[in-house]
Amino acid sequence: MMVSSNCSTEDSFKYILYGCMFSMVFVLGLISNCVALYIFTISLKVRNETTTYMLNLAISDLLFVFTLPFRIYYFAIRNWPFGDLLCKISVTLFHTNMYGSIFFLTCISVDRFLAIVYPFRSKTLRTKRNANIVCVAVWITVLTGSVPASFFQSTNSRNDTRGKEQSTCFENFPEDTWKTYLSRIVIFIEIVGFFIPLILNVTCSTMVLRTLKKPVTLSRNKISKNKVLRMIFVHLVIFCFCFVPYNITLILYSLMRTQTWINCSFVTAVRTMYPITLCIAVSNCCFDPIVYYFTSDSIQNSIKKNRSTRTREVRFSETQAPENFIQHSLQTLKSKIFDHESTI
Structure with missing residues (x-):
């Protein structure tokens, strides 16, 4: 859709950018979050409220990562052949992951704030039961904000440069859809899903x-x-x-699509920045495991324990190897002596 007849809206570079970035995120995000999930569910003997938030964050990342192969195919072919339902699921999980990650990171920040600033008074609040309740509330909130975006037709048709009809997923919505529907969703998710958590994160960190x-x-x-x-x-x-970059750009992108602010330089800048900031936002799937490591002593101790266990096993096998070799050599020599004696 042309934003203005006098403005160029060429942004086809985004498909190559999305394809490369999403492929990298799929590989790194899948490996790192599977490892994190293994540590949370199997390696850790005791889970506290912080690791409860991290476990839910890893699940949120993996749900999104599993939809990436469909998106990568779409960016490569520039055609969505998977139907409207799968497009809705893909878009819903994208928003669920992004704002779920924001909420769970905020939960970790608030939990750390309570533990350091109010270590004694917060003991009754910082429990696994309360952490589970908070996680359920987060999932309900992000789904409430994400699902409405898929209520209407998510796939649209367009003609490519050769005149062949192709299907798009969550692109090229008309101006009326943005003005009456999508802009309201953007306002809701920006206030509830970004600005409030941002204020909480900065405030908690400052107080700590x-x-x-x-x-x-x-x-x-x-x-x-x-x-x-x-x-x-x-x-x-x-x-x-x-x-921060993506959510600020999303506001500007919404202003552009609703024709609230029409300026060719503005349109060009926003259409260039939106794909870039979106890729940066998606990369949070790869960065979340770094937060796990630096935030949780349990994770660090678990990794160090596994590493030391493997080191001991290697050293044990290395010390056993010479002993086994010597024992084997002695047995071989002994058998040769007996064989030699039997021939005399």
Whole structure:
């Protein structure tokens, strides 16, 4: 759809960009989140409220990753042959993953805030049962915000350069659809799914930093304080890097599609930035395991334990190997002596 008859809206580069980026995210996201899921469900003996949020975050990432092969095929062929239902599911899981990730990262940030700023008063709040309740509420919220986007026809027809009819998935919606429906969805998900979590993340991190600077906490172990600072830094960098550019651009993209702001330079800039920021947002599937490692002592201890176990096994096999070789050599020599004696 042309935004303005005087503006060029050429953005076909996005299909190559999406195809390459989504392929990389599929491989890295699948491997890293499967490993994370294995650690959460099998390797960890005890799960706390933080790992409960991380487990749900890994499940959210994997659900989205499993839809990527269909999207990759679509970006390569530029035709959606899988039907309207699968397009709806793919789009729903995309939004569920993005805003589910934002919410679960926010839960981790709030949990860390309660543990450090109010360590004693928050003991009754920071329980596995309450964490499970919060996770259910998060899933309900993100599905409530994501599913309405698939209520209408998600696939549309268009003609390619050769005049052949092709099917698109969640693209080329008319101006009326954006003005009456999609723009309202964008407003809802931006306020509830982005701005409120962003404020919570920044506020919680600021309060934690302020608490760590107090004289009472100066006597705390320097290593543990550095650890907390590293956690906050990694958490905020990943959150801001993955989600801030895309959600700001999404607002501008909505203004462009609803004809609220028509300017050729603006249209060109937004249509260029939107695919780039979307790819950055999708990459959160690969970055989430980094948050797992830096945020949870349980994860670090589990990985170190597995590593040390493998090291001990290797060393044991290496020490056993010479002993077995010597024993085998002695047995061979002994049998040869007996054979020699029997021939005399």
